[in-house]
Amino acid sequence: GQQVMQIPQYQHVQEGEDFTTYCNSSTTLSNIQWYKQRPGGHPVFLIQLVKSGEVKKQKRLTFQFGEAKKNSSLHITATQTTDVGTYFCAGQRNNNDMRFGAGTRLTVKP
Amino acid sequence: DSGVTQTPKHLITATGQRVTLRCSPRSGDLSVYWYQQSLDQGLQFLIQYYNGEERAKGNILERFSAQQFPDLHSELNLSSLELGDSALYFCASSVEIAGRRDGYTFGSGTRLTVV
Numbered sequence: 001g002q003q004v005m006q007i008p009q010y011q012h013v014q015e016g017e018d019f020t021t022y023c024n025s026s027t028t029l030s031n032i033q034w035y036k037q038r039p040g041g042h043p044v045f046l047i048q049l050v051k052s053g054e055v056k057k058q059k060r061l062t063f064q065f066g067e068a069k070k071n072s073s074l075h076i077t078a079t080q081t082t083d084v085g086t087y088f089c090a091g092q093r094n095n096n097d098m099r100f101g102a103g104t105r106l107t108v109k110p
Numbered sequence: 111d112s113g114v115t116q117t118p119k120h121l122i123t124a125t126g127q128r129v130t131l132r133c134s135p136r137s138g139d140l141s142v143y144w145y146q147q148s149l150d151q152g153l154q155f156l157i158q159y160y161n162g163e164e165r166a167k168g169n170i171l172e173r174f175s176a177q178q179f180p181d182l183h184s185e186l187n188l189s190s191l192e193l194g195d196s197a198l199y200f201c202a203s204s205v206e207i208a209g210r211r212d213g214y215t216f217g218s219g220t221r222l223t224v225v
Contacts, residue, residue, distance in 0.1 A: 100152060
């Protein structure tokens, strides 16, 4: 079963509003990755976080890895219609097992 | 173009039939992963190969099998197809550095429709 939980499953926002998706693991992760899948497209790698408490930014996107390396978040500031898609987290455990979250589908109303 | 090539892009077949999906990984990537994505669902991990050897198995049915060839391309074989097997099948590849995987590069997927 899914061992990486991601919430919310769906998020609908007005353009310009912020958006956050959360990823939680039942076990400590060695690293976590984030992907974006546009409607009708394939998942595209966004970023990888490795260190406890790590924060990385890509323009309006902010990625965080929790201190215990069990949770992560992706925050988008001032969403745009181009942000539409499904955002997946994927956590790797020390035994090399990589698990994807179920994804958060973001829709943006112009 | 992501560098991972999947063929065919679309496949329509009847129940009970057998199909083969093909994947060429990005140049230099030794690991190949297969995922199944049903309509509006997440990514279900099927199987991983690393440099020709099976590395990990996920929720792969016994009717499904895969292999990775010496040139590193991989094939996913789906047999005795059922309506419920209709889905997008993605192949991804990656490198591993000191046991840690780099980001996956996904192909564009094969959309399988079983009628």
